[in-house]
Amino acid sequence: MNDCRGTIISPMNENIHKYKKLYLYTKIKGILFMLFNEIIFGPIKSRRLGTSLGINVLPIETKYCTFDCVYCECGWTHANQEKKAKLFTRTQIKEAMEKRFPELLEQNIIPESITFAGNGEPTIHPEFLGITEDTIKLRDTYFPNAKLTVLSNASLIKRPHVKEALYKFDNRILKLDAGSEEMFNRINRPVKKSIFKEILNELISFDGNLIIQTLFFKGEYAGQIIDNTSAEEVELWLGHLKKINPRYVMLYGLDRETPTKTLIKLSKSEIDSIAKQVRTIGIKADVYT
Template sequence: MMSILFESLVFGPISSRRLGKSLGINLMPEIGKICSFDCIYCECGWNPEKKNVSRLPKKEVFEKVLEEKLKELAGTENEPDSITFSGNGEPTLHPDFAEIIDITIRLRDLYAPEAKISVLTNGTMLHKKEIFDAISKIENNIIKIDGGTYDTIKSINKPNVDFDLERYVERLQDFKGELVIQTCFLRGEHNGLKIDNTTQEEIALWTEHIKKIKPRKTMIYAIERETPEKNLEKISLDELEQIAEPLRQLGFTVECYGK
């Protein structure tokens, strides 16, 4: 299968349907993915059998590369709207993640004060105080919850760490609403198992999670790029809007991204 791996520590800016002009940050190796999930829809492909943690970029190198890039972009039409941590896996797995966030805030304030800092995370490291505190410092802490039930989340995200859905929702409540939830809705099949997080039961339970977490924004979206599991269906924008409507009627902000 074809997968998208980011070969640079800092890349872009690229046009993001959710974040505008996005300067990407990849804290994972350029040669492979490191993630605590192995999502069936991940554009970076499946997790490799062996993790190459020795290839993680050092914080000193990150600081130098980011500063050079922000200096280059400052005052130009390509000055970023967002400095976005995503890349080849889960950014919070980097051992210096908290310090890297502090470095990013300082450099952003110097060279791109209008840019927001965004982290796309699966939330599996939020039990660590230093990670929770670092994520709490930024403007866009965008955290994944891809279903209403544990079984569906397990089937879609395939966590390779301990994952307790009830504890996870409780942890997200600790942000006191200062977070963004992202959910990918899909239907399909994986390893002979039917997967569907758009059923009435799934959406009802997912909605209850959102009501408990009370995020300032929820982003729901359909698959956009090639996926490692081929037997997946892209959900239409109309269906996403139908999923969003009950939450909107309760006063929640829900953005839909699809076609």
């Protein structure tokens, strides 16, 4: 999930060519999609995470995700993606870190965050727990002050090994893009249906020790109106936040190309107005546009 993606650790409001070495580019019907082209990318400056070193445990040639979000800069989720995806092994990922971490240390480049993101949903990797444990050991050796961060759509928390792994992260940044199940299905288009309530229950189970990220926008897709900014949607979303009680909420807007050109970016003032409502219920909120 580069944010699986919204742009959490991607440089925002910068010329894309400055970062072209980080990505593979695919142009489909005039739209430029981006995929990280290696296991370890960056570090890059993130307004949210500081100096962030990215870890992509997913394929470099295709997106691999449990969602098919209408705004995803990686493009659409492919049918039969399990057959197409060539996952890096735990050993390959560990070896990549063992090579890159000392190189960065020698150059005195010290990341503030080691961030699991990349070309889809990182927790989908069957060895996610082991990879997390390897990363922690290497982090402690080379960058002991760096926070371990994961960007996840929260769809697989119910799996015991995923939840165990998530508890090992300093920053669990988990997606909640809608207040209603109907809007969730329109925006996030989950591969597994009827998952919204399950996700909400799992988010609540963290007892507030997580960060919620939400992308706000309007538009239309497949003949259906998409708007998670309506009074009704925001009220439902705020109700979920009260139960989840996160450390804070990250609100952001569209920043990259999207698979469909029928989405509308909100102004900062529009997102600010929603953030104020979050603060009114006693939860910290930061806006990134």
